[in-house]
Amino acid sequence: MIRGGTVDEVDAANGLVRLKIGSGDAGDLRSPWVSYSQTGGALKAHVPPSIGQQMTIFSPSGSFDQAIALPMGFSDANPSPSGAGDQNVITFGSATITLTGDGLTIAVGGVTLAISGGGVAITGGDVTHNGKDIGDTHKHGGVIPGGAQTDVPV
Secondary structure, eight states: OEEEEEEEEEEGGGTEEEEEEEEETTEEEEOOOEEEOOEESSSEEOOOOOTTOEEEEEOTTSOGGGOEEEEOOOOSSSOOSOOOTTEEEEEETTEEEEEETTEEEEEETTEEEEEETTEEEEESSOOEETTEEOSTTOOBSSOOSSSOOOOOBO
C-alpha cells in the first residue's frame, strides 16, 4: 500500500504520526497512528514532521500495522528554503543554517555567524564568553598608555 496525505497529528515522543489521507461527505479520512521515518545510524536526527507536511504511508504488506510514513517533497504550503544547487539549507522557525562547499552560515533573527576558510565573522547581536562581553563594545580596565598589557575584559 502506498498512500499520500498531509500530517494531521504528531506524537513526537513515540515517533508516531496520523495523516489526513482523504475527505468525503462524512469529513476527513485519517490514517491510524503509524511510525514516521527518522535517521538512526551513526548520524542521528530528531526531526518530527509538522502539521500540514506532505508524507507518504508505505506498507509492503498493505497493513497499517506495518506501515511507515515517509516525508515527501516540498509544496506550496512548505516550499524549499533554497533553489541553489550548491548549498544545503536547513530552516526551523527563524533559524537558518546554510552549508556550502567552502563555508557554514547560521542566521537567527538579526544575528549571523559565518565560518569559512578565511575565519569567523559575527554580524549583529552581542558576543559573550563566560558571561563577559567580548564584542565590539567591551571595555578593559587597567589601561596604561604605552606597551603595557590591559586587564581582562570587564
